[in-house]
Amino acid sequence: MGFACVYIADFLVQAVVRGQRALREGPLALLGGAPPLWSVVAANPAAFEAGIQLGMTKAQVAQFGNVQICMRSEVQEKAAHAALLDAAWSVSPRVEDAALDTIVLDLQGLASLFGSDENIARELAQRVAAIGLAARVAVAENIEVAIHAARGFTGITIIPPGEERQRLGALPVGVLTTEVETLEIVERWGVETLQALAALPVLQLSERLGQEGVRLSELARGVRQRSLVLAQASSRFAEEMELDDAVEELEPLSFLLGRLLDQLCARLEARALAVRAVRIRFELQPSFEKDFQTLKEDVRTKPSAKQYEKMLTLPVPMRNGKTLLKLLRLQLQSNPPAAPIQKIYMTADAAAPRVAQNGLFVPCGPDxxxxxxxxxxxxxxxxxxxxxxxxxxxxxxxxxxxxxxxxxxxxxxxxxxxxxxxxxxxxxxRATMTGFRVMRPAQAVRVEMREEQPARVYWRGMRGEVVAASGPWRSSGDWWQEDAWHQHEWDLAIAFPAAQKGNAQKRGEWPEQGLYRIYYDELRQEWFLRGMYD
Amino acid sequence: MAASSLATLRSKIEADLRGRVASPFAYRDRNTFELVSTGIPEMDALVGGLPRGAMTEICGAACSGRTSLLLSALASRTADGEVCALVDARDSFDPLTGNAAGIALEKLLWVRCQNIDQALRAMDLLIQAGGFGMVAVDLSDVPTRTVRQVPLNAWFRFRRAVEDTPTILLMIEQESNAKTCASLVLRLEMGEARWAAASESSNFYPFAKLLRGFSVRSDLVRSRIQVPEQQVIDIRVRAQPKTVVQQSTGREMFATETIWRSR
Incomplete structure (x- = not known):
């Protein structure tokens, strides 16, 4: 069939619940508006059953002891809408962003991938559920019919071609428009359902309501056609969370980060993408002692919030939320934020997922x-x-x-x-290369020269006799810079008399004779031990 | 009745351990290892190679050739395309020498530690991560009394962690500390250093000679390696594959060649 519509009922409530899953159970009322005139803008069915009504003040809602109160979050609404779009794009590349809570998909050509319309609708519902939203899905030949069916019926609805008028007939007129004036006029006529509206003659309807009347009539009959307005896929994946109480400890913060990462990974998975880099930004709580300034008029102003930013760049694209959380935790442990966190922003740079195709004869490496x-x-x-x-x-x-x-x-x-x-x-x-061990930093030694070559070396309180010497090997460079170097290197076979090495030689740490590389630093006028051959 | 209850118990244990232990009641010969080349033919002839899934200790005093053996083994593994790790307890690895010895540096994870505590923790993390062809731990410059303070159960834990993995755990130390946890223990000693005149110009400048390298004597202190039948080839007769425990039965010498590429 033609089109599927995904509609999220109580979108404002679901967007908040998606970020705070503990709110899923029990009645919940959302407050909105400017403080202190907060009023109820949305509530879940359990809250309506408990007696909550839209427009109630916060004080009125507080009288219902069992109803949880939350503030409406535009940030979470945007994130939920973006996640909804990602879920839709995971099914079909042709998606219309009809409204904040409504998405329309073109189903043409998807039968070979998913099967029947019912299967497609079920798959859509599952994918939307995976991002934390409960969806109503309707499939119809017509875009408008699919939208109105999704808004009017719960669960999955399939409307076969030719049955649009009959199936939509039971729905109230309110699903077609939100204009209060039009709805009042239609209500005064005694028209309550789409079936009654569709039965009205179009000409007389247009005389009374104008083009809006014609549009409503066509919608009620399920015959209005229009083209899909395609939405452009965004490459930006962001999640935000505003906290009621600032978080200071890393453990509770990890839970919040893990939740955001899971949401990001679910969205990326829906788009068959992986994370290349994660950026987190915290808005920190300002401290009273340092950041609040008392003005001469004794008026306190709120300072701009401090911010903490961190970026996690990954060598290979990955999509495992647990791994990403571990990496973020390690980064935060090494450099924790200086103040409690009030708001969390998290964005992910997307990349194509890693393709691991190892051969039979290629040695396995670390994951x-x-x-x-x-x-x-x-x-x-x-x-x-x-x-x-x-x-x-x-x-x-x-x-x-x-x-x-x-x-x-x-x-x-x-x-x-x-x-x-x-x-x-x-x-x-080839032959085995002689190993060389470097001493970092090079250790200062005292050298006695005889006939222009080292004869004795004093190091760590020991005196070594030079048995054989090779050098000097002169090298210099970077004389035009501050860190110029000019050295004379010697390879020496040094014998340390047993009496001087004491316990060290008894333990076998030092040989009677060893091969060392020393150098004379011309610029510092000192001898150093660079390392030993081993 | 007893037999059936035993079989029931056995199947129950196997079911409980499914996914964690493949076959808990199957006999496993812990002394049979896959051996890989050290990169030095003389050493391969002596011990058969380095065992995978086991701990190998290379001991010796300073300038005894331990680093040469380490570089050779790392070069051999990285040349086979394996990813290796080097835990450098005192930050003494020289990348220039390593590169000249044939190590593919981009396949070597170099962990530069400052003390033995960091080194042991790093070794633990790397073994647990898995997938490395070789994890080499260089404790050469750590005082012996410090290494001796590592409790024996730590070595047992490392041995257990590396068991049944394709990883070679190679320890470079002044003396053997892991005791029976090490499946192979080698002791190296420095032989004669070889010096050679650089050219005829040595007559003009008497010190113009080159350090060509030195010879290394190696003793097989302990080997618990049983070479699988299919790996026994003529060149490895010295390894005596059917011997379970060997005590100082082998001695071999090899010579090193000094790299002059850096000059």
Whole structure:
């Protein structure tokens, strides 16, 4: 069939409940308006049953002890609407954003994917339920019929072609329009249902109501046609949450972050996308002592809220809410916000999900998501700068390398397969390289020279006799910069007399003779021990 | 009756452990390991290779060739496309030497620690993460008395964590500390250093000679490795595959070659 409409009844209430699931049970009334004139703008069926009416003041609602009171949240309404659109796009690429609580989908060509119209409607309801909203779904040949059926009937409604007028007939006139004047006029005529409205002659109706009358008549008969106004898919995924009471501890904050991340991941999953980076921004509660200033007139002004921002960049796109929460927690633990949090903004940069297609003969590597958590934990343990993979710098300066982020490059395995096999062959054939251990920082030593070569080395209170020496190997560079270097390196075989090494040699820590690399720093006019061959 | 109740109990335990333990009652030979090359033919001939899913200790004093063996093993693993990790307890790894030895640095996660506490915690995290071909822990520069203070149950835990995984846990230390938790223990000693004249110009400048490398003596202190039948080949006869525990039965020498690429 042609079109499906998804309608969220009590959208204002559902948008709030989506963010705070504890409110799902029991009567709930939403207050809106400017303070102190707050009044009830929406309520769930349980609250209406309890006696709540629209327009009641906060004091009146407070008399109902069992009714929970919440403020209307435009932020959560926008987020719920965006999530609703994402759920619709996961089913059909042609979606109309009819209203905040109403979405229309073009079902053409979806039968091969989902089957019958009932299956499509059921799938839609399930996907909308996955984002935390309860939907009414109607399928019809006509866009307007689908919209009115979804607004008028609960659950899933399928209206076959030709039965539009009959099925819509039982609905009240109020589903067609919200204009109070028109509704009052029709009500004065004694017309209450669409069946009665459809029975009125069109000509006389247009004489009394103008073009609006003609439109209402066509809608009531289910014959009004129009084209779908396509909505453009947004690449921005954002969730926000405003807290009644500021949160200071990390544990309760984790629950809130986890909920927002789950919502984001559900939306991304609906669009077959994954997270590449997550940005969080907290609005912090201002403290009275520091931030409130007393003016001369003794009038206190509220200062602008402080903000705390953090960005989590991922090496590979992922969509696992638990993993993302762990990474966020580790980041927040290392650098916690300075004040309690009042408002949370979270946005996700979307990317195509990772495609893992390993070959039979490609060695298994660490799971990227698990590895990222491990790296974050290691970073917390040893510091971010002390972790990663080394990248050599094209320079003759000693210790010329930089640390870069460690990423498992599965894609490189395939491209570099041949190169590595060659390397493997050559590594088997060549001799074992002499290992070298660096002392960071280089340790100062005292050196006695004899015939222009080191003869004795004094280090850590020990005196070593130089048995063999190779050098000097002179190097210098960057003389045009502040951190210039000019060194003379020597490779030395140094023998430490046993009597001086004492317990260390008895334990086997120091050999009788070892191979060391020392250097003379021309700029500092000092000798240093760079490391040892091992 | 007894047999049927035993079978019922067995099936109940198997059902309870399903998903966590594959076959709780199946006999598993804990001394059979897959061996991979160290990258040094002489060492492969001595021990058969490094065992996966087990702890290997390389001990020796300073300048005894431990780092050369470590670099060679890392180069061998990264050349096979495996991802490796190096926990550097005193931040003494030289990337320039590592690169020249053949290590694919982009496949080596280098954790630069400042003390043994950080190193052990990092090792634990890396083993738990899984997926690494080799986790090498360099405790060479940590004083022996400090390493001795690591409780034995910590080594047991590390051994248990690495069991049944394809990870090689390689420890570089001054002396063996893991005791029976290590499936393979090697001790290295420095041999003769080899010096060579750089060129005929040595007559002009007498110190112009090169450190060509040094020889390394290796002793097999302990091996609990049983080589699977299909891996027994002629070149590895020294490893004596059917021996469960060996005590100082093998000795081999290999020579290192100094890298001059950095100069």
């Amino acid at each position: 990227p998501e698990k590895l990222e958590v491990t790296i974050a934990r290691l970073g917390k343990l040893v510091g971010e700068g002390n972790l990663g993979c080394a990248e050599l710098v094209d320079s003759h300066r000693p210790e010329s390398f930089r640390m870069k982020r460690f990423v498992v490059a599965n894609e490189q395995n395939k491209r570099r397969g041949k190169c590595e096999s060659k390397l493997k062959e050559t590594s088997k054939s």
